[in-house]
Amino acid sequence: MTVQNYGDETGDDTEVATFGAGCFWCVEAIYQRVNGVIAVESGYAGGHVQNPTYEQVVRxxxxxAEVARVTYNPEEISFEELLEVFWHTHDPTTLNxxxxxxxxxxxxxIFFHNDDxxxxxxxxxxxxDKSDLWDDSIVTEITPLSNYSVAEDYHQNYFNNNPNxxxxxxxxxxxxxKFKKDFPHLLQEAN
Structure with missing residues (x-):
């Protein structure tokens, strides 16, 4: 398993964002369809156990948190646009x-990788939170990425491998x- 620490990035022309929005299979499937996203990896972040297993995390x-690590080209999609997708594709008002x-x-x-x-x-x-998107207040935590590890292989590309x-x-x-309906301008052509 690889470990991604706060502040690390993948390369000169890509950036990384890490989001928890419920089950990582859902988050992964959405971001795999976003134009400008290069890769999405399911993983775990923010805990106190090193290299946890799914069985440990699910308890x-x-x-x-179950998270999706999104590698993207900032020339094609911005972090702000990724956040817009985040706010619209899960309920950020329900705690845990x-x-x-x-x-x-x-x-x-939202596990940030840098101060920006x-x-x-x-x-x-x-x-x-000030918009009319959600009736209740947003409870999303914003913290530095810590203790990230990749989820087991069978969790990767889950929806595409198991659509039925x-x-x-x-x-x-x-x-x-819903994502395709709400964000046709951000949809990858192949999806």
Whole structure:
């Protein structure tokens, strides 16, 4: 497993964002369809156990959130646009919960990689919270990326590999359909 620490980036022409928005399968599937996104990796962030397993994280006592690590080309999509997708494709007003997924591992979180991301995320949260997008207040945490590790192989590219699985067809497919409807201008041509 690789470890990504706060401040590390992948290369000169790419940047990384890390989002927790419930089950990482949902987050991964959405961002894989965003124009300018180069790669999406499911993982765990923010906990106190080094290199946790899914079985440990799903119990909700490691402190980790299920996250998607998004590598993107900032010349094609901005961090602000990635945040707009984030706010619209999950419910950031429910504490430690997304639908039937309950526990701190499913919390709404932005794990920033640098001070610019922190500032942009904080401003975006304030702006979104003042908008009429959500009736309730946003409870998304904004914290530096810490203790990141890659999820097991079977979690990677989950929706694309298992489109007919129950969770995929009932939970993820409708989220993808909503994303396509709300963000046609950000949709990759192949999706």
């Amino acid at each position: 909700g006592n490691t402190g980790h 919960r997304q639908g039937n997924d309950v526990g701190p591992q499913y919390r709404s979180a 991301q922190k500032m942009i995320a904080e401003n975006s949260l304030k702006k979104t 699985a129950g969770y995929c067809s009932v939970v993820i497919a409708p989220k993808i359909a």
